Amino acid sequence: MVVYILRRLLWAVVVLLAVTLITFFIFYKLPPGDPALRFVGKQPTTESIALVRHNLGLDQPFYVQYGKFLKAIVLGDKYGWPGLGYSYDSSVPIRDKIIEKAPRTLSLIVGASILWLGLGVLVGVISAIKRRTAVDRIAMGFALFGISAPVFWLGLMALFIFWYKLSLTAGTGYTPITESPTQWASHLILPWIVLALLYAAIYARMVRGNLLDAMGEDYIRTARAKGLSERTVIFHHGLRASLAPIVTMFGLDIALLVGGAVITETVFNLDGLGFMAVDSVFRQDLPATLGVVLVATFAVVFMNLVVDILYAFLDPRVRYG
């Protein structure tokens, strides 16, 4: 197992390198304009553009810029380790930006993922057990709504009803949990629900399908033939087998949301990593984009590893050597 983990970690470094190289290349080659133009005011001169390009290091060849970027990551820069440079836009160190924004995104993901996993599995199991009954149809109606309703619309509606009209929640923005746990939760309850609704719907359909498939397997028939109670058959044999793909999906979904909860973060003004990613792309703020890409890639690689390890515990047939 240790060798397996080490090998995966080594691959993770390769993946991170590849992703940063591709991102760097895309930013270096593809943008139609020069990032320096954003910082020369509305009446630039050739000299002022050249000065900004020089200050940002954009006048150096691609490989030099990339080499400096890698060196800073490994050895750190004046802002600390890992060295991620500073934002072209605001001069704020990227490392500080990520440290400041990560708790916002993590708060969102943790709360929402607990909700969607619990709700999704519960609805999926009930729906599977009560197949073709009114309960099943209501549950799948809920799933259809959750999948169909756009997050931005749900978010705006939730804000309108629960904050603007009823004043039940704190509205948009973010309060650190260290400052006020109640305000933290009050600001996050709507984003949790809105984000969880989409995923819960997907998970409910998936659990239902997997469980129905599993319940048709021979080993379930055997379990029933042995005289086990229906509850034991469903939860010990059926559900356990149907959870393996859910674990994979859960791990990847969490990882993808690290840099991907853009819409929820934008609507609820959470200003997390997802919003930072999109905002930095629009502003051609390459260091900020690279910083978020690195964090998001690391999250994906790490969660993949966690999922693979969890597999060994969920499915006795899986062993790593």
Place this chain on the structure above:
Amino acid sequence: MRNRRFAAIVLAVAVAGLVVAAGASARPQHSGKATAKAGSSRVKAGGIFRTEWESSFDFTDGFDPTGEYLAEAFGIYSNLLVRTLVGYNHVAGAPGNVIVPDLATNTGVITNGGKTYTFHLKDGIKFGPPLNRAITSKDILWAFERIGTKSVGAQYGFYYDAIKGMTAFSAGKSKVISGIKTPDLKTISFTLTKPTGDFLYRLSMPAAGPQPQEVSGCFTQPNQYGRYVIASGPYMIAGSDKLNASSCDTIKAAGGISGWDGEKTMDLVRNPDYNPATDSTKARENFPNEFTFTVNSNADDIYARVTRGDIEEEVAGETPSVLRQYHGSPQLHINDGDRTWYITMNLTQPPFDDVHVRRALNFVVNREALRKSWGGATAGDVATHIAPDAILNNKLKGYAPYGNGQGNLAKAKAEMKLSKYDKNHDGICDASACRNLLTITGDREVEKGFIPVLSQNPKSIGIVIKDRVLKDAYTPIQTTRNNIPLSTRPGWGKDYADALTFFGPLFDGRNIIPQGNTNYSLLGITPAIAKKDGVKGSVTDVPSINADLDKCSLLSKDPRLNCYAALDKKLTTQIVPWVPYLWAHALSVSSQNVTKFMFDQFGGTIAYAHVAVKS
């Protein structure tokens, strides 16, 4: 099947209910009460004035006064944070463009044939914490030396090249700016290379405000000093008093003054070293105890907060739906924006290398329809010539050589008949150059509304456009080698109330650069510049107004206005680089907590110096 239908009906009802709820939020929030006027008993000192900005502050130089070139930043500096030798009363309309003394005792003594300006500083003016010391003429000289230090990146430093010795100082050929003298700590004089009629306006810009060398001197690169701006105005960045300014090391170690995080929140509080006796209440009344500026990623949320009274003011795009929501409400404030929106034609690209085609397009475009896509009359006035009327002190009020907005097909056809691109002289362009004419359009809601108008109007004279909608529409049209013939994206606002700030950057052929170019029409381009900048097309005999610009810039007061008015006419009817269509209003929505609202014509922003809020 029945069950599916039932589920669909339930879903439809639920969605409809939510849509109705959403619609309720879009109804105008008429309070029935106007916000109090100046002098009302409701206007009291105290409280916090909270403003939220959409998405980002968009500062161009991280709020460093030397380089920052954003109008909203000018508003904050000029009203609250940075005083200058001369300034404004921060009021709306023409009175808001009148220069008044600020740190200086008067608006300067002008001698030497209009080339020397001398100022004396008022007594009792001080920098705020942590310096708490008197402001001297040396601090103003230092601000100019910083402007002249290339590495700092003063984004409108060119305005000060008129000062004798400034270019030599910038080039490193001189260690002093020979045209600036500080015979004592209270006196400063500027000697110019030639009379410059708008020099007082240039001195009112935030870069010309005093800076303490012991702090701003620590920062020699762009985008750095903005986190440390030391106040000379009535407010300071919160936490300024905590900054250890004993050395550059201690200053830099702070990472910025705590009240301004460089990105999302700025908090300004009263400057204890500000002496109201050195200022005029006509210029600054300073009612609130605190101003907060916060970025919010959700524009809808910003307006909801204004409506609820959670914040006092917004800096967000007023979309047509917002205009409908607040139409007729005293919370919606409409003022002249001193900004022209226009369709630009590239004079080097066919068919716009023919002035008759350019005139024909001006005649045929329905400006009124374009304005509707912006939100109608609330959004602005139909533009009938280049510079907004206020900039020319209404010298061209009512001047509308192409009519007042509806378009005139007969005149457009008559003009097209004279064009070389209309071989059979039927008033319809029959050359291939008029087909599939690439037009760059931005992706803003208002611009997307253009597309039907711009597809139909020009088609009636044979011009068929191929519209390309881009998020960043400026980059392609600012890159000369792209040779874009037509774009609906551009708009231009004044830097200060002088037509030079329109005509210079937009039409001076000497300012054409390969990237970041703002002379989109390429007026005044020469074959040599064209070759250097990759321009292909009709680059010989492109009209130039460089000589006119030089002539006008030497004048002052009424002769200057007359000169620019004549130049505007020449541009509008003889050269015709644009189809100007909107003189935009500056719009803002304030909450009912605001007990006094005023507009600052200089910055085109809220007059923070005069606003008041319920405590």
